[in-house]
Amino acid sequence: MQRRNFIAAAAFALAISIGASHVALAQFDPVELLGRTLGMSKDQMEGGLGSILSLAQEKLARGDFDKVAAAIPGASKYLEQAKKLGAVTGPLNDVSGLTSALGRLGIDQQTASQFLPAAQKLVGQLGGEEVGKLLGSVLGT
Numbered sequence: 001m002q003r004r005n006f007i008a009a010a011a012f013a014l015a016i017s018i019g020a021s022h023v024a025l026a027q028f029d030p031v032e033l034l035g036r037t038l039g040m041s042k043d044q045m046e047g048g049l050g051s052i053l054s055l056a057q058e059k060l061a062r063g064d065f066d067k068v069a070a071a072i073p074g075a076s077k078y079l080e081q082a083k084k085l086g087a088v089t090g091p092l093n094d095v096s097g098l099t100s101a102l103g104r105l106g107i108d109q110q111t112a113s114q115f116l117p118a119a120q121k122l123v124g125q126l127g128g129e130e131v132g133k134l135l136g137s138v139l140g141t
Contacts, residue, residue, distance in 0.1 A: 031046070031073075031074075031078075034118055034122055038114055043085055048087070048119075050077075051087045052135070052139070053069060053079050054082055055092045055098045056068050056138045057079070059137075060137075060138060067134060068127065068134055071123050072123060072127075085104075085105060086104055087104045095116075098116075099112055119135070120141045
């Protein structure tokens, strides 16, 4: 329960830091909150996060990827969703490939440029600074 409260507080702080003007404080999922803050649909958010995780899985050592995935509740669901939605159809290879995957989800360049650093920040808040830096090394943020 304490971890869930910490996650909720971290997501709220992230939303405020990236300009959320209205936040439903009842029950919220930090990933969903991030998507709403950026104006992304649920599918875009889940597929986008899965695409980020796919690139991280390609680029990070297994143990490092496991740390990143452990920071995101339901990480395997997001990986599956990225494939199911057609964002990830093969290796992404680099940030350019990731940007193409996000485009297949209907995420424009401007939103993607906000999403990547925001996702890294969220992972850092959920998993700790080291984990955020691991993801940042993949995303170039």
